[in-house]
Amino acid sequence: MQTNAELVEDEGSSPSTQEERFTEFYRRNYWLVLAYAERRINNHETARDLTSDTFRVAWGKFGGTEHMGLSFLYQTCRNLLGNEYRRQFRVAALEAKLRQDPEHPAGENHAVHLREAMLKMRGAEREVLYLTYWEEQTAQQLAEILGCTPEAAWARVSRARKSLKHILRSEVHHA
Known part of the structure; x- marks a missing residue:
């Protein structure tokens, strides 16, 4: 003591x-x-x-x-x-781009629709989009995180974007 x-x-x-x-x-x-x-x-x-x-x-x-x-x-x-x-600018630009999509629901709820659609994605696809658009990772950084080549990382980003677009379009058709 x-x-x-x-x-x-x-x-x-x-x-x-x-x-x-x-x-x-x-x-x-x-x-x-x-x-x-x-x-x-x-x-x-x-x-x-x-x-x-x-x-x-x-x-x-x-x-x-x-x-x-x-x-x-x-x-x-x-x-x-x-x-x-x-990062905030990129999110706003992505949301604006999605608002311009004629099949995307218009109005002030676009951010809510985007988040809901992303929650419906597979976890790996959602993570790739977060790392690319929210965390601003380059192809090389993304490849290091994912343990693959930069080309494979961008292929995953492309597939994830297509998946998100499909989910957003299907929500419009079911609304």
């Missing part, structure tokens, strides 16, 4: 391990990075995810540099925000 003097001494001592230093770094900066992300995106959950991703990147680089600070975190978060904006 530690005495009060030992506890005060422990609290005043500087962190010695990399994990302790990073934990202190995280505690000092988490709320600042979260506020930064929230001011730039209108979704608290997305801002929390971006903040977590920012610290995940920071942890990966933490051991190699002792000069990491708030500016590094802001720059990392800024880059991740750019990725998020591009």
